[in-house]
Amino acid sequence: QECAAGLLPMTVSGEGAARRxxxxxxxxxxxxxxxxxxxxxxxxxxxVRRGALAPALVDNGPAWWVxxxxxxxxxxxxxxxxxxxxxLTELTGAVGLAVFGRAPAGSDxxxxxxxxxxxxxxxxxxxxxxxxxxxxxxxxxxxxxPTLGSRxxxxxxxxxxxxxxxxxxxxxDGEAWIGGCTQTVIRGTLDW
Numbered sequence: 001q002e003c004a005a006g007l008l009p010m011t012v013s014g015e016g017a018a019r020r021x022x023x024x025x026x027x028x029x030x031x032x033x034x035x036x037x038x039x040x041x042x043x044x045x046x047x048v049r050r051g052a053l054a055p056a057l058v059d060n061g062p063a064w065w066v067x068x069x070x071x072x073x074x075x076x077x078x079x080x081x082x083x084x085x086x087x088l089t090e091l092t093g094a095v096g097l098a099v100f101g102r103a104p105a106g107s108d109x110x111x112x113x114x115x116x117x118x119x120x121x122x123x124x125x126x127x128x129x130x131x132x133x134x135x136x137x138x139x140x141x142x143x144x145x146p147t148l149g150s151r152x153x154x155x156x157x158x159x160x161x162x163x164x165x166x167x168x169x170x171x172x173d174g175e176a177w178i179g180g181c182t183q184t185v186i187r188g189t190l191d192w
Contacts, residue, residue: 021182027137031057041065044065048078050069057094064131065098090119100135115128124159133168136178152168
C-alpha cells in the first residue's frame with residue numbers, strides 16, 4: 001500500500017469470503033510533548049476508569065493519544081466528552097484519542113477499542129487501522145505484550161452499530177501488522 005508514509009508492505013491470503021489482507025503500519029513511537037497538556041488530558045478522561053498503562057501520545061504517521069481503560073466494559077460504557085477530546089487533540093497536534101481495554105477470558109476478542117477524532121469532524125470511527133497500530137506499539141513499548149500475545153483480535157465499532165474485527169500481529173522486530181477479512185465491493189481500472 002502506498003500512502004503518505006511511503007510504500008507499506010502488505011500480505012494477502014485466502015480467497016473470496018476468506019480473503020485476509022494485512023499491512024505493516026509505520027512504527028509507532030511515543031512523541032515528547034512541548035506544551036502543558038495535563039489539564040486537557042484530565043478533562044478528556046474525566047469520566048473513565050483508567051487501566052495500568054500510562055496514557056501516551058504515539059506517532060505512527062498520525063499522532064494518537066493512546067489510553068488504556070480498566071477493561072472492556074469501561075471502553076464500551078465510555079460516554080466521550082467530544083469537546084474536551086477535541087481541545088486535547090488540537091492542543092497537542094494529535095489526530096484523535098484511542099481508548100482500549102482488555103476483554104475477559106473467553107471473549108471472542110482480546111481488546112475492545114474506540115477511536116475519537118472530533119476535531120477532524122469524526123466523532124467516532126468504527127474501525128481505525130492507525131489507532132490500532134499505535135495501541136499495539138504502546139503495549140509493546142511498555143513491555144505489556146506478553147500478557148496479551150503477539151497476535152490478538154480487536155473489537156471496534158459495536159457502540160456505533162458496527163462490528164469491526166481487526167487482527168493485530170506484532171512481529172519479532174516489534175512492527176505492528178493490522179488486517180482482517182476483506183470484501184471486494186467494486187473492481188475497476190484507471191488509465192491516464
